[in-house]
Amino acid sequence: MKKLLLIGLIIIGTQEINAQETTRRDTLQGGLRFERTCFDVLRYNLDIQVLPRTKKIEGHNEIVFKVVENTSTIQIDLFENMKINSIEWNDKKLSYKREFDAIFIKFPSELTKESTQSIKIFYEGNPRIAKNAPWDGGFVFSSDAKKQPWIGVAVQGTGSSLWYPVKDTQTDEPDNGASVKVAVPDGLMNVSNGRFLGSEKLANNFTRWDWEVKNPINNYDITINIGDYVHIHDTHNGLDLDYYVLRENEEKARKHFADDVKPMLDCFQSKFGKYPFWEDGYKLVETPYLGMEHQSAVAYGNKYKKGYMGFDMSGTGVGMKFDYITIHETGHEWFGNSITSKDIADMWIHEGFTTYTETVFIECTQGYEAAMKYINGQSKNVRNDKPIIGQFGVNREGSGDMYYKGSLLLNTLRHVIDNDDKWWAILLKYSETYKKQIIDTPTVIAFFNKETGKDLSPIFNQYLNYTAIPHLEIKGYKNRFQYRWKTNVTEFNMPVDIIIGDKKIRLAPTNEWKKAGEVINSVNDIKVLTDKFYIKFN
Template structure:
């Protein structure tokens, strides 16, 4: 059985590495003049969602600034959705579809510095999610009372699955978004930001309008439709709004108290909540969860852990609601700080999985936090690199979660100064707040703050599947040590215990010797390395 399992894993790994990327992939994931020549300023989405037909119709009004002279831009909408017309300044624009890309031609050259607004009218039945949130799309369900219970999650799949957009993480609408959704009367619709209005149109339909003032990445824009109860709360001046199925209101009032301790912890470690103007919301969804900015999707059934299980295997993971903590951590890491390319999604997921241990440390102490980290270490598989391939809408491996978190845990122990570490983390989340960055930016920041070059460390953990191997040999009564299985110029200090005392060494691929003959113990619970020979 082990050989069969290994073969299956090996073949799937080879398939992933040799995946043939297509024009469709590069159109969705790449940058070209038709994308870089304009900057989206705001989305104004006006749609009707018909649960009976599982359909959408309406338009997205897109305000933008021309940044390079151009006569052609690219927006995006999945092929199964129908374009009705694209209008600017009272005239219909010519366009050409190429897979999900929509190339729009202006009647004349648009000059740098010009602003414009276009309305993109469309309709259709958006793809249903095969397995939300991991495989994206709409989720059309009924609650236990037979009422519609609808949500959408499209991270990685693309916002253009359900509305026309500039579907790339490199450009967020600077002035946020207005989201107007018309649905059958009797249901509530919840989107990002603050509720601007709701109006019964008198024809069996009600229009809900939400306004987002902060920049927002495309996949975070969302709709949630159900027979919701609304619970309002506050925390240190921040508005908290919870939308839950009416039959779950009582348990939600008790269970969501954890939001307060979560916010206390994260604001202490990561800085102020990044979207105070838009408030903080939890909304119950027909899928497990997603970090939709200012309206965190919650589907964990009011259980501790991850659907009642502990991903760390330590028991510590059952002491908090995983979805509340993890998805809310994304407000700082993923929503406020966003990666330019989904190949760098570890910037979202590694930091956010690390935030779980941070929450444990805030509420239960450092020892429990380290035990939690060592529990999730077993989830690192090293099948494929953490970083995917750029420009083709390709995420890296699932190791972006535990291995990304463990790289941060390792850096903390390399620094060996907790007070300084928390200042570095806080400055990182505030320095790059509301920015779009890449791995090199993260590496350069931590290198500068820690006063050591970390490029080989980032290369080792993010671009290879190799774990540094610290090899020990007893040579005539003396212990030698060196690293194997590393990239060029790799060095990483580690702590060892010799004769009851903790000693720091800095191995490299070159052999070094310990003073004395006592057998050392390597503190692998603090560093992402393997050990051989002891």
């Protein structure tokens, strides 16, 4: 979750992209040059100290990697306001060159293909502070009701190199997981991803908290949460459930999380498969910002309210029956954390599917009609201002419509397929086929084409690459009617359902006018099922 709105092989046609001017900094962060593709990260071992009073970080990150192509230079990323003290390899200090946030590290001899290497980057500095997390990336230095430090970080889109040295691209996750060791002043706790290994009292009135991640993990998912936390433990069908909440909120947290978490896990696992990060457990961690999908340590800041901070984003009342942040951010464990997009220009793969998990949860708990009411209520938040897919290679997302419009696209596909057993089987197979993989939009489209036996490419193309949604035009023709699609995409042929009287009829419009066989008195006799298909109807 980064932007919640309050109010190609198979991609064909010309994208309607509002291209923004790009800079060298953009391409260094978002692009894939040889210095990035020549190596594959195997593991991160992060060991830092956080000083709340001065808002400073100091420590190192060990990066273990496999050489993919012979090279003497690799690119690692760290925001230029953070100081590098040294870079070590095989007990040697390496030279490097900085260009904006990119660090080009030079080795004294060529690294050979298939070899495993390890470097340690020692650094320090005051990381960027977010003005309004999680919508802009950075640290949040806050305090609890007792004036104790309460610290969190959210960097999706902005980049994890904001606070630690990393290969800052979604194309490469550490295959063998990560360790996160964070020293904080005595009396505070740090909660990070994965399993808690233990704590160690240090000599400087600090305590180090050690965490271990077994699974591959997105760079932006690696997190720290510092505060006067209490730990609540539970289990569900063998899965460890751990909640870390501020001490003053322990009682309300116990009751609040009991309402949604277990029914949510039952629902999601029935529809999307087994929780993907079982080895690392499931955690909700209370944060001083609204929320973020930090893998196995989901950031929770909804203040124990139903809805979205006490509001229903659908405007229907349905959204007030569950905690939006718990459901949405946990949905990302399947879509975003397990299935990850190669480039943030394809972030709809995270956000469209995850927003749809809200509707899925409602259908599991409240039924189909409530789910349709909710998802159609969300349509008022769609702006259709710019394409969902952004610009590739420059670290730039598309429209915030990736959330609600992306979800409505999936609901439309469900009704295009018109077979719920098949729909749920396809969604489950999609989740399991690409589990813990990094993919792109053409991969998604190819999968749905294959599983449905239909060419859905024009549908995906229209919704993802153009601002306009498909426009169904109907006009009277003698005592019958004609119909067609008006779209940017040529040869658009999405079926759509209408009702005449008490009879449901499936039309097969194209971009050319077609004549219907049904007799009508007036086009006003026709009801188009716009609650099943996200379209414009004239």
